[in-house]
Amino acid sequence: MVAGEGDTRAGAGAEPRTTMEDVAREAGVSKGTVSRVMNGRNWVKPATRDAVLEAMRRTGFVANATARSLAMRRTDSVALVLGAPATRLFENPNYSLLLQVITDELALSDYSLIFMSGARPADRDRLARFLRGGHVDGVILLSAGEPEVDELIRLLQSQPIPVMVSGHPFPDGDPLPFVAADDVAGSVALGRHFVDRGYRRIGVIASHLEAAGARIRVSAFVETVGARTEPQWLVEADEFSHDAGRAAMLTLHRRAEDLDAVFAVSDALAAGVITAAGQLGLQVPADLAVAGFDDSVIAGRTTPPLTTVRQDVGAVGRELVRQLLLAIGGAEIRSIVLPVELVIRDSA
């Protein structure tokens, strides 16, 4: 009823949001006190506390995020930077899941996720300015390990905000902290399984071998099965898709007709291998054993269902967020490698 009323300046139709000032007036206290009941620290006498809460309810007050950020020097938001085009990344259903899990986990701590592309040079320029602009408190980098990501990594290293990388560890040294599933252990387990089953002529179908993740899987597997595979039995598919897997298998079959097993570095590829086997008149696993990697949704849907390596994508997402928030809080940042699980189904 005092000041600030009757104000009818232009204002593009936006009714003035209720502010802390309003709540304070309603409750008959100072802004400081309203602030104190909001963020719970410092003691406030129960009676005034209730009065303030009641005033907040009546006015439907929600604190302005921007003002809060400015005062507290934190944005309560983190950037999710994609190291590859979304269209490519989300071909792998595990990445959609990861996105979902990260969003949910951040929501639990009332953090927002700002989605950013980082694949192209122009994206990186924007990102650099964005980070300097103080838009976010931390960064999660989602990459499938493609080599162009190196530049992104250098950029992220050269700035002060905490960063957490999702995906495959770095071949040489650890430029940034990461969370990843244990690809080596997974490939070794799968290799042992192949050996145990007595397969002796083993093909390998990979894709994007320039990416650290795929390379690691292949090399760990190949080392494990030793002489049971040969260099020319490795075929690189165009992409991580069913069709690419099918095509690669046909190529592989032309090179070596009598393989008894194939390891594909992703489930989508493996599904394509099974399709190709059908076309070639080969029974899976009797004539040709097939294994994939990821245990994504498709693994359970092929006929026969796929033997594969399960990564706990949920755990990766949660750790990614947990570690990042800890780091934002000032804690030492740590890299984490999560265990994987060999899932034996009927295909191998």
Add this chain to the structure above:
Amino acid sequence: MVAGEGDTRAGAGAEPRTTMEDVAREAGVSKGTVSRVMNGRNWVKPATRDAVLEAMRRTGFVANATARSLAMRRTDSVALVLGAPATRLFENPNYSLLLQVITDELALSDYSLIFMSGARPADRDRLARFLRGGHVDGVILLSAGEPEVDELIRLLQSQPIPVMVSGHPFPDGDPLPFVAADDVAGSVALGRHFVDRGYRRIGVIASHLEAAGARIRVSAFVETVGARTEPQWLVEADEFSHDAGRAAMLTLHRRAEDLDAVFAVSDALAAGVITAAGQLGLQVPADLAVAGFDDSVIAGRTTPPLTTVRQDVGAVGRELVRQLLLAIGGAEIRSIVLPVELVIRDSA
């Protein structure tokens, strides 16, 4: 050299970012002048302008986004709300593309995208508080038209920030402005094509019929082909996937052995239909014509390639952003229906 130096309070290791104050001092002008050269309005004498720019370069100054937002009462960011779980939405590759396009288009205007889940009740509570908190200037709702989205729509309607809905128009009235491809025209065109080709026993494979989009496609198509289809020749697949399409086709074949054509409401489903046809020993299109919808990447990769309806996903994304930014600027908001194109390949 004057005030503000020697300040060594706790401060968790964060070196103080350079502020407008610093630039002003460097350039020997006031903060106001620095601000004026930054946002280009108002005249500044070229000489002082250059001095300021030089000072900005020397100090590597980038304006703090939060302070800017508070002063200007705008956040330069918009929320992308997903009406369905990311894992489900991104099964359709068109949605990854849409996400990419929206991000890019916003980047051109220096807006950020805040990614939010809106599928579950808890998400909606957060969203409501988020919007009241003034985190964003506008909202884009991505939905595949599932009915649970109604609540989300009510929520979005009852708040003052501009909203733009991607996807299918609303069956009754237009509660919110939207951008969508012309599903009706697409289905009609495809129906006519089937009629022209002389198909007389036409099956339909749909999915998620509770969603407006799918329903619209089916009904427009069915109306167009008239007596050439029958109610029991409509099968609903579990989801928009290759395997679900294959399974649905097998079901359909059991119900009616002598169909000569099938329309599937998405390319993924149609791809599955082709696979099933192979298993049933049917040649496509000689024994069974098959058409899809979306012209997503898979349409060109099937054997034979799919006849389908192309939606310009890029245009949808760009219009979505364009209209939203206009609305944020105060302009009248408009719904937009974008033309589609019948793409005739070999499958039908």
Add this chain to the structure above:
DNA sequence: CTGAAAGCGCTTACAG
């Protein structure tokens, strides 16, 4: 326990 005041880092009339 609580109020008054200063501060977060910008923008923007208002004078000059």
Add this chain to the structure above:
DNA sequence: CTGAAAGCGCTTACAG
């Protein structure tokens, strides 16, 4: 053309 000052809406020592 440019400076000084007030303001954006919060938080947080500092007194009391």
